[in-house]
Amino acid sequence: MDIFIKTHFSGGHHLRDYPGTCEQPHGHNWKLKVTVRADQLDQLGMGIDFKVLKARVNTVVDELDHCNLNDHPAFAAVNPSSEHIAIFLFKALQQPLAGEHYRLYSVEVSETDSSGVIYFGD
Structure with a gap:
């Protein structure tokens, strides 16, 4: 069973060495969908409680909200593209x-x- 939440964050970025206007600083209201796969339900009939899922996702997303993503350590060596944002979020959320x-x-x-992009991990 797949359980998901949708959320969002706002932030600025620019794509280094991009051959066009995206090299200039600009912002987005990124929309996120985080999906957890459960192989069975708990005693309450849930794969994961939405409340728990939201709290764990928000802890990571709050790091990105209203910041210049180019200044975030995760994007020091790579462009803060949607692809790299998805990879960062997946890696940060995998353990929690x-x-x-x-x-x-x-x-x-x-x-x-x-x-948009969908990342399923390595």
């Missing part, structure tokens, strides 16, 4: 979202309603 009967399955990051 590893339970006895569930695990992090995917992280989806969208810059707009019509473009």
Whole structure:
């Protein structure tokens, strides 16, 4: 069973060496979807409590909200593209979202309603 939450964060960035306007500082309201896969339900009938899932995701997302992503240590050596943001979030959430009967399955990051990426881990 796949259990997910949707959330968002706002932040600025620029893509170093990008051949176009995205090299200039600009911002996005990134939309996120974090999915956990459960192989069985607990005694309450849940794969993971939404409250727990939201709290663990928000702890990591709060690091990115309203900041210049280029200044974040995770993006010092790589561009803060949607792809790298998804990888960062997946790696940061993998341990907190590893339970006895569930695990992090995917992280989806969208810059707009019509473009985004889904990362499933290595």
